Amino acid sequence: MIASANMQLSARAGIRAVIAIAATVIFWEVTSRSGEWTGVAIPMMSVIPPPSRVLLAWYGLIGDFGYWQSWYLSFLRVLAGFGAAMLLGIPFGMFLALSRTFYQITFPPFEVLRPIPPLAWVPAAILFWPTQELSIAFITFLGAFYTIVINVVGGARSIDARYVQSAYAMGASRWTLFRRVIFPATLPSIIVGAAVGMGITWEVVVAAEMISGGGSSMGQGAGSGTGGGLGFFIWNSYTGGSYEQIVVGMISIGIAGYLSSSAIRVLGNLIAPWLKAR
Amino acid sequence: MTEAARKIEQRPLRGAIRIEDAVKIYGDPQSGVIAVDHCSLECPPGEITMVVGPSGCGKTTLLNAIAGFHSLTSGKIYLDGEMLCGPGRPKADPGPERIVVFQNGALFPWKTNLDNVTFGPMMQGTMSASEARDKARILMAEAGLSSIVHEYPGQVSSGMRRRVEIVRALMNDPKVLLLDEPYRALDALTKSVMHESLLQTCYRNRVTVFFITHDLEEAIFLGDQVAIMTSRPCRTKKILKIDLPHPRDHHTRTTKRFRELMDETMETVHEEAQKAFELGEREG
Numbered sequence: 001m002i003a004s005a006n007m008q009l010s011a012r013a014g015i016r017a018v019i020a021i022a023a024t025v026i027f028w029e030v031t032s033r034s035g036e037w038t039g040v041a042i043p044m045m046s047v048i049p050p051p052s053r054v055l056l057a058w059y060g061l062i063g064d065f066g067y068w069q070s071w072y073l074s075f076l077r078v079l080a081g082f083g084a085a086m087l088l089g090i091p092f093g094m095f096l097a098l099s100r101t102f103y104q105i106t107f108p109p110f111e112v113l114r115p116i117p118p119l120a121w122v123p124a125a126i127l128f129w130p131t132q133e134l135s136i137a138f139i140t141f142l143g144a145f146y147t148i149v150i151n152v153v154g155g156a157r158s159i160d161a162r163y164v165q166s167a168y169a170m171g172a173s174r175w176t177l178f179r180r181v182i183f184p185a186t187l188p189s190i191i192v193g194a195a196v197g198m199g200i201t202w203e204v205v206v207a208a209e210m211i212s213g214g215g216s217s218m219g220q221g222a223g224s225g226t227g228g229g230l231g232f233f234i235w236n237s238y239t240g241g242s243y244e245q246i247v248v249g250m251i252s253i254g255i256a257g258y259l260s261s262s263a264i265r266v267l268g269n270l271i272a273p274w275l276k277a278r
Numbered sequence: 279m280t281e282a283a284r285k286i287e288q289r290p291l292r293g294a295i296r297i298e299d300a301v302k303i304y305g306d307p308q309s310g311v312i313a314v315d316h317c318s319l320e321c322p323p324g325e326i327t328m329v330v331g332p333s334g335c336g337k338t339t340l341l342n343a344i345a346g347f348h349s350l351t352s353g354k355i356y357l358d359g360e361m362l363c364g365p366g367r368p369k370a371d372p373g374p375e376r377i378v379v380f381q382n383g384a385l386f387p388w389k390t391n392l393d394n395v396t397f398g399p400m401m402q403g404t405m406s407a408s409e410a411r412d413k414a415r416i417l418m419a420e421a422g423l424s425s426i427v428h429e430y431p432g433q434v435s436s437g438m439r440r441r442v443e444i445v446r447a448l449m450n451d452p453k454v455l456l457l458d459e460p461y462r463a464l465d466a467l468t469k470s471v472m473h474e475s476l477l478q479t480c481y482r483n484r485v486t487v488f489f490i491t492h493d494l495e496e497a498i499f500l501g502d503q504v505a506i507m508t509s510r511p512c513r514t515k516k517i518l519k520i521d522l523p524h525p526r527d528h529h530t531r532t533t534k535r536f537r538e539l540m541d542e543t544m545e546t547v548h549e550e551a552q553k554a555f556e557l558g559e560r561e562g
Contacts (some may be wrong), residue, residue: 169376
């Protein structure tokens, strides 16, 4: 009974989602084509290529090496920056939460650097890092790092004292206390930080690619978008006048971001199954 | 009788707690808040001592001092004649012979119920993993928890969580169980079942119980003695021996003696509750 009711609910949700997306696409198609159909062009919307032409352009890109190269490069940069942010951010946040001395020394400079938007780092990063690739990865790293650290600190500091007390009473040593109690108790916050950080990473990588020119070594693929990452793909389509491809690039980033968050969700459920169980 | 049960039966009683002149002042010793004021109390080994008093009177402070979570300003606490804390040593070390079951529970949500229960012996290295698991399964079965062994605490009812937590405490073979209003959040029916289950556990394991509550009926039903505490600062006002025969079950609640004991204590407890109420009024 309950199962079928749930299925009905999710079926209804699915139908609503399809209708909403379809309505948006139809609205977009009609408004952007009204100029050629009725002779009355709708301001602003008529500049945007209609979804049918976008799809056509996308279809043309499916076999295009440069397009997939863009996906690959952006993913690589996101993974590098995000991975480094997790690798450094989790222990850094743990130290901040657990050692008062470390907190007092490092938190003030951290808090001064934190409000600087990652994109403000672009020129400095280009000057500092020997290759363009490293500077882009550095900027994506910054995007995720602060969020992850703040979440880890918050999570580790709000651990219920009773967990620690009962673990001590049951004979846990300092190290096992950290490994068996403090770390798993912080995991939910780490997962939240990772999900938010992943979103920021995609925002940042695209902007960094646009600004820095998408990496030095790639530059052949002609007008069909070169292999400089999805951000550079969009920028290149814009300068090349291929407006359909701009939209293709935008939707591609949307899909890539969605895939990344889904991966984080799946991984989160795997390493913290008790959260799903609730 | 199983061999394990016979072993417990033949073991000399242990877990006598003696609190002597305990004082706890929060903040500055001269001007701070006095939570516990020269409180003395003796908990006989293998018996259930119920500590009753108005909310916020300082009972939990006392429990934390026994557990070794907080220090005492002065006074001494002994366990089986051995000093846990006293002059020169204001804070006892927490240890597996004194296990606390908290008001809202402290099961680790990231471990299954079974892994929660085996945590203590694994940490102390007193049992191998398979020994701990076997013992845990037996104790959980006795407490009616066989069906939820592999579930997470978040997946089971709060009554079950309390029972899991008491099993987790027993796995450490404690001398003393320190219970801080563990059944507060439960409904009356679940509570009465939990009471009987706790008594069964105590009969089987012969462990000393220090049980904080402000439910008088609970105190009389479970206790071998009931210590009624004054409202802030906490001091022992009256100690009442409960002569209801063991084993007790829910029929005990309807006996004449139970009613008499309720009447006897109600007056004292009400007096303190009234004082706490007025104190609260003034502070508010």
